């Protein structure tokens with residue numbers, strides 16, 4: 523029988539970030555069903571850090587995560603986690619009001635965020651068709667993330683503090699619950715789990731299973747919060763030989779019907795699709811690939827006779843598209859860390875910090891403490907009960 527204070531289900535970026543923080547506070551185990559952590563959402567992202575992305579919860583969590591990603595502990599990674607790449611969100615004629623709303627919502631938090639003219643937008647990304655662009659919101663301190671380095675930094679750091687990571691070990695069976703839980707067995711810790719190899723007991727079960735988070739809740743008798751995984755498709759194409767693309771920003775339209783950015787010598791393009799899909803090993807569909815290429819061509823004239831690569835992944839949302847972070851309202855030792863949509867990587871430092879604060883009382887950084895605490899009512903899973 524292995525015995526832990528915290529048993530985390532899922533070694534994607536969310537489970538890894540939480541394991542990294544909690545390992546200093548108690549005995550931690552992470553169960554991961556795949557051989558490779560991050561095989562699903564985390565390993566399939568487009569790796570951007572954008573502080574204007576999503577709603578208020580995403581904004582505050584992302585900004586609170588920036589100091590860690592900019593300046594991680596010395597032994598966390600050999601390479602920088604963030605590399606500057608501005609974010610250019612362009613408005614078509616008649617859409618300027620959308621940019622002004624975004625500037626009003628995010629401007630006070632983000633230095634240098636500004637609305638730029640058509641001329642300035644085309645100087646940043648000369649391939650855009652001039653007739654398409656009225657003006658643009660430019661976020662110069664957006665960045666590319668090294669997702670692999672961030673993820674491995676968390677996992678390595680968790681292990682170094684004594685956490686155990688069980689790969690190819692799905693949570694499939696709950697043997698019992700106990701401790702002060704009135705439903706379960708008496709004595710011992712609160713959760714008793716049978717894996718393929720052994721029995722594990724733990725005080726807390728932390729649900730970081732991404733697209734499978736509602737399945738974990740059902741398995742444990744906890745009320746699901748209504749997670750909806752949505753498939754997103756990505757292609758990479760070779761840019762025209764006469765275009766110097768490396769310094770282009772990440773470019774998207776105001777309504778986010780597509781976006782593109784330079785990516786390892788190619789251009790990464792997505793039609794920003796959001797197709798509800800059951801939890802699975804998501805694969806790209808021809809229709810979405812065709813849409814990505816069509817929207818890219820319409821906006822820039824760039825066409826791609828063949829793809830360099832293609833993939834798809836699942837972004838998982840709660841019904842109100844805010845994350846579910848916190849204790850379940852119907853179980854005293856079940857903790858949700860799910861529904862991170864399209865921003866789970868850029869917010870992962872803050873998710874780890876909030877979880878360690880809620881579960882172990884680890885102090886939050888002074889600079890973001892008030893804002894993170896103000897978010898708790900917006901992200902508590904209790905709002906769905």
Ligand SMILES: Cc1cc2nc3c(=O)[nH]c(=O)nc-3n(C[C@H](O)[C@H](O)[C@H](O)COP(=O)(O)OP(=O)(O)OC[C@H]3O[C@@H](n4cnc5c(N)ncnc54)[C@H](O)[C@@H]3O)c2cc1C
Pocket residue numbers: 531532533534535536537553554555556559560561562563564565566567568569570571691692693694730731732733734738754755756834835836837838859860861862863864865866867868869
């Ligand atoms: C195309 C695309 C682009 C994206 N772009 C960005 C971006 O630019 N920036 C950003 O911040 N975010 C981005 N995201 C979102 C980001 O990838 C997710 O928010 C984040 O990876 C979610 O992390 P997670 O740990 O919750 O999920 P996952 O990475 O899916 O991890 C959950 C883990 O739980 C495991 N698991 C499930 N069930 C069980 C079980 N029963 N037992 C054991 N283990 C189990 C799974 O195998 C998986 O490894 C993007 C996502 C996609 C698909």
